[in-house]
Amino acid sequence: MFFSDEEIAQLIAEDVPFLDLTTYGLNIGKELGEIEFSTRHTMTICATEEAARVFEKCGAKVEYLLESGTCLTSQQLILKASGCAEALHIGWRVALNLMEYSSGIATRAKELVDAAKNINSDVAVVTTRKCFPGTRIISMKAILAGGATPHRLGLSETVLIFKQHLLFIDSIAEISERINQLRKRFPEQKIAIEVETETDAWMVAEAGVDLIQFDKIPTVELSGLVAELKQKYPGLQLAAAGGINLENVRNYASTGVDILVTSYPYFGKPADIGAKMKRR
Numbered sequence: 001m002f003f004s005d006e007e008i009a010q011l012i013a014e015d016v017p018f019l020d021l022t023t024y025g026l027n028i029g030k031e032l033g034e035i036e037f038s039t040r041h042t043m044t045i046c047a048t049e050e051a052a053r054v055f056e057k058c059g060a061k062v063e064y065l066l067e068s069g070t071c072l073t074s075q076q077l078i079l080k081a082s083g084c085a086e087a088l089h090i091g092w093r094v095a096l097n098l099m100e101y102s103s104g105i106a107t108r109a110k111e112l113v114d115a116a117k118n119i120n121s122d123v124a125v126v127t128t129r130k131c132f133p134g135t136r137i138i139s140m141k142a143i144l145a146g147g148a149t150p151h152r153l154g155l156s157e158t159v160l161i162f163k164q165h166l167l168f169i170d171s172i173a174e175i176s177e178r179i180n181q182l183r184k185r186f187p188e189q190k191i192a193i194e195v196e197t198e199t200d201a202w203m204v205a206e207a208g209v210d211l212i213q214f215d216k217i218p219t220v221e222l223s224g225l226v227a228e229l230k231q232k233y234p235g236l237q238l239a240a241a242g243g244i245n246l247e248n249v250r251n252y253a254s255t256g257v258d259i260l261v262t263s264y265p266y267f268g269k270p271a272d273i274g275a276k277m278k279r280r
Contacts, residue, residue, distance in 0.1 A: 001141035008053050011098070016090050029086035032280040034063075037079045037099065039072045040272040044110040046102035046145040047138060048079055051095035058087040068102075069145040071110065078273065088277060096275055101135075102142040103271035108264060109146025112249055116260055119253040123260055126151035128241075130263040143265055151261050159186060160213070161193040176207040194241070198225055205233050213261065216242035219251040226256040 023029050039045070045066060052062040060083030072078070078099065081088065113125045125148040131139035140150055152158050159182055169178065175193075182191050192211035195201045198221065201212055212229070214222060217240070226238055240252045241261035252260055 001137050001144070003050055003053070003137065005057070007137075008050065008057050011094050012054060012057060012090065015094050020086060020089050023086050023089045029084060031085045032083070033085050033088055033277055034080065034082040034280055035060075035088050035092060035275060035277045036077060037096065038274050038276070039074055039076050039078060040274050042071075042073050042107075043103050043271045043273075044069065044071050044106040044146050045078055045099065045271075046106040046142045047098040050138070051079055051091075051099050052081070054095045054098070055081040055083070055087065055091040058091040059083055060087040060091060068141065069106070069147075082280065092275060092277070096273060098138065100270035100273050102138050102145070103273065104269055105139060105142035105265045106145040107271055108246070108268055109143045109148040111146075112246055112262065112264060113147040115246060116249050116253040119250045120256070122258070123253050124149065124258065125249075125260050125262065126239075127265055128152070128261060128263045129154065131266045139266060146265065148265065159189050159191050161191075163194065163196070175204065179207050179209060190237075192237075192239075201225060201229065205229055205236060209236070211237040211239060211259075213239040213241050213259075214257070219248070219255050222252075222255040222257070230256065 046068045048065055048068055052065050055062055060081045062079065062081045064077060064080035066072070066078050079095070081091070109125070109127070116123050116125050127143045127148050128151050129136070140153070143150065152160065169175070179191055190210035192213060193204045193209050194213040194215050195204060196215050196217065201214065204212060217225075222240060229236060229238060237259065238257045239259035239261050240255065240257045244252055244260050244262040245264045249260065
């Protein structure tokens with residue numbers, strides 16, 4: 001994922017709109033020092049590159065850096081930077097926030113992917129657009145670092161029909177005609193539709209969609225339905241969505257669906273990363 005220099009500067013300005021008053025008041029800004037960040041528990045790290053750019057923007061030098069997506073155990077060094085106290089204090093919290101929040105997402109994504117693929121090596125874990133507003137860039141980087149992929153980066157890139165769309169269609173019987181219209185208008189796009197019942201699944205499969213997304217259908221019902229649909233429509237892609245988390249992901253993976261759609265990685269504790277500063 002890409003952060004412009006302006007976006008990095010904005011992250012710094014959000015925390016330091018004018019100056020670091022404490023460092024300035026103590027008259028220690030020009031003293032030399034170094035800062036090290038290390039893990040306090042097992043985690044998949046993320047946003048180390050952005051954290052490094054924060055310190056460089058502040059005038060510090062990055063001496064050690066591990067790549068996002070690296071899996072670490074406790075007490076392992078992630079990043080080390082050196083420079084004047086002013087640069088280190090300004091960059092400290094901005095860099096730490098980036099790494100802790102994104103590493104928390106990356107760690108949960110990795111746990112989810114590993115659990116799912118331990119049951120079904122072919123299943124893909126994809127994450128929704130339900131990340132906190134304004135954090136999509138770093139959230140997408142975090143889920144990629146954890147081995148998952150985006151479900152939809154935005155409304156502009158995919159055709160996914162929900163029941164809320166169907167409210168504005170006069171009759172459900174029109175769905176086949178509407179799908180044909182979509183294919184003519186967007187010949188490069190796959191057509192997906194979300195369903196909540198077995199009856200609707202068979203109806204849209206017959207209508208010729210490329211992907212069916214099952215919303216909150218229990219796994220005991222889903223397993224048989226998936227097998228029957230795949231037998232009759234071998235080219236049809238099937239996805240499960242709605243409340244998939246670390247506790248039930250194995251059950252959903254075992255149903256035979258191709259894709260697991262989840263928001264789980266976004267919500268939880270940040271990773272716990274230690275920061276240690278010393279004078280040179």
